[in-house]
Amino acid sequence: MKNWLRKHPTVRTIRVAAADLNGQARGKRVPTRFADKVVESGTRFPMSVMNLDIWGEDIDDSPLVFESGDRDGVLKPTERGFMPMPWLEAPTALLPLWMFHEDGRPFDGDPRQALRRVLDRYEEKGLRPVVAPELEFYLIDDSGRTLQVPVSPRSGKRRKAAEILSIRALDQWDQFFTDLYDACEEMDIPADTAISEAGLGQFEINLMHCDDALRAADDAWLFKMLVKGLARRYGFAASFMAKPYEDYSGSGMHAHFSVIDKNGQNIFDDGTPQGSAFMRNAVAGCMQAMADCTLIFAPHANSYDRMVPGNHAPTSICWGYENRTAALRIPSGDFRARRIEHRVAGGDVNPYLLIAAILGAAMNGIEDHAEPPEPIRGSSYEQDLPQVPNTWEAAIDAFEKSPHVARIFPEELIRNLVTTKRQELFYMNESSPQEQMEIYLDTV
DSSP, rough: OOHHHHHHHTTHHHHEEEOOOEEEEEEEEEEEEGHHHHHHHEEEEEGGGGGOOOTTTOOTIIIIIIIITTTTHHHEEEOOEEOOTSSSSEEEEEEEEEETTTTSOOOOHHHHHHHHHHHHHHHHHHOOOEEEEEEEEEEEEEESOOOOOOOTTTTTSSSOOOOOOOOOHHTTTTHHHHHHHHHHHHHOOOEEEEEEEETTTTTEEEEEEEEHHHHHHHHHHHHHHEEEEEHHHHHHHHOOOOOOOOSOOOOOEEEEEEETTTTSBBBTTTTSSTOOOOHHHHHHHHHHTTTTTTTSSOOOTTTHHOOTTTSSSSOOOOOEETTTSSEEEESOOOOOGOOOOEEOTTTTTTTTHHHHHHHHHHHHHHHHHHOOOOOOOOOOGGGGBBBBOOSHHHHHHHHOOHHHHHHOHHHHHHHHHHHHHHHHHHTTSOOHHHHHHHHEEEHH
């Protein structure tokens, strides 16, 4: 890690940061001359910082604040090491961190540690998940009270139309996407294809599959930070809000995953179009935990504006082969790449919690040899199927009481997330739609 800074002598400051429960980067600015100390000994900030609400405020009555004396956690660098922050004007490096107790134990309230805990269950069985996130976002002119698509740098016009898979729409923002891909190269984020989506100024970028799920979650977290920061350099916003426009599609974060064994073989592939028993077990586990994990997939007030039947966001708990109306889609193609696409989550999620929830639920199903119901055919919106919670409050209650969730996440994280979301629910109910829009546009 020290060598990275020596190879980049123009970098004068670093940011050291960890992801809180809302996926917000929390940390410090440090002069480069003190970077060695952080690398060798880590840094400290209060454990309560990992458990702030979306406004960055302490959680009322949290045991992490006054009850514990607001004690410090120890933040240590992740395996990622230093990387540039290309969206800033001055050369700057980011050092991602995660939190531990003083005695070296992982802090259970850290979302990255929660994912590590799930991956330990796979490792114990000689298995390794392979994960590929797909991230949708909007480019938005938020300079006025009404959100609108920004003026194209090429045409000088606002293209007020949805253009699904339009090359012209991509070309209108060619310089932005060129700079974005260059920045991904600098940060070692494996950005793959970009497409235009169904909303005004809406796009999707896929990240390449990765057999290190922690790294895949890192990539998604860093990508969101990069896209939002780079857009501001261009004079507009990029937002992963679940539903910024009432009349256009929301933004999702779909996640593809498979599982390989110690020989590198995909355990979801049995050489048939149907896939293996392991794949069906994983599907069943994901379905059983889906309603109770909705708080992870839809963590904010605005999230539930996207969760509307018939609006390209799955709301029915079901699965199907090559069916994008299903919550769990089994894509066609080479059997060796047999995988599950989990399609429920919005773009506003914390990637660490999302991937932990999906992989944890899948492992529940594998451990239990669970069997799913028959796959659906046709539109899920026209069938009588079990539904995910359609309100934030119901999702919070389901998450808190769930035996499925208790097998995936540690008790401390469940408590912290529930208290955080109940505090946000209270204050969001007192906020105007404009105030809600303003806080979510930049944060999530």
